[in-house]
Amino acid sequence: MKLLVAGQLASIYLYFFTILLPLLSGEPLLVAMEGRGFTVLALAGLLNIAFAAGNIACGLKRGGSLPAALVLKVLAIPMFCINAYFGVICTVFGMFFAVTLPLALLTVVTACAVLLSSSCYLVPLALAARREKRIGTAACVLHIAAQFLFVFDMIGAAVFALQSWAWKTGGHAENGGSA
Numbered sequence: 529m530k531l532l533v534a535g536q537l538a539s540i541y542l543y544f545f546t547i548l549l550p551l552l553s554g555e556p557l558l559v560a561m562e563g564r565g566f567t568v569l570a571l572a573g574l575l576n577i578a579f580a581a582g583n584i585a586c587g588l589k590r591g592g593s594l595p596a597a598l599v600l601k602v603l604a605i606p607m608f609c610i611n612a613y614f615g616v617i618c619t620v621f622g623m624f625f626a627v628t629l630p631l632a633l634l635t636v637v638t639a640c641a642v643l644l645s646s647s648c649y650l651v652p653l654a655l656a657a658r659r660e661k662r663i664g665t666a667a668c669v670l671h672i673a674a675q676f677l678f679v680f681d682m683i684g685a686a687v688f689a690l691q692s693w694a695w696k697t698g699g700h701a702e703n704g705g706s707a
Contacts, residue, residue: 529586533596536579536645537603543572543638544607566631573638580641584648592652594692600646601685608678611639639678647675650685653692662695 546569583600587593651672658668674684 529583529590529593529596532579532582532586533599536576536583536600536642539572539575539579540604540607540642543569543576544610546572548610570630570634573634576638577641580645583645587645587648588652590652591656593649594653594689597646597649597653597685598689600642600649601682604642604646605682607642608639611635643676643678643681646685647681650675650688654688657688657691663691 546565550565583596587596654663654668654671654675657663658665663671671684671688674680
């Protein structure tokens, strides 16, 4: 599991810097993404998708992992920010820049792969918490739904981490606490 998480993080940052470096150098992004730039970005995206598939399989097989999910979610924030920035530029200024379909598809698929890979470490934990009656059905459904929506996945992961910490320290309502 640690190798899968580390591999995905490495591919996320390769992807991130492939987009960020042209922006920092002042070179127009779409010019930088032609030819060799797009090849590097595509390889980083495909690596990311491959590691995401491994993480999804591992997360579902092991029954989840809160530390792995949090590491993947928190350390992927820069990639999501640059993807959002790139998406806004392409949408708002789309009339000025010609965005190629492969580039648009690659950014969307890569972002979804990262989201799914970290979510598959948390969904089994939410289901286990429901089975153990630590959370209600509505809370379980909300936790799971939040894992498939950008930004809400981070909020859901933080809430679940705090709940998990409260359960371990005896602060849950079942144990006389008020969490």
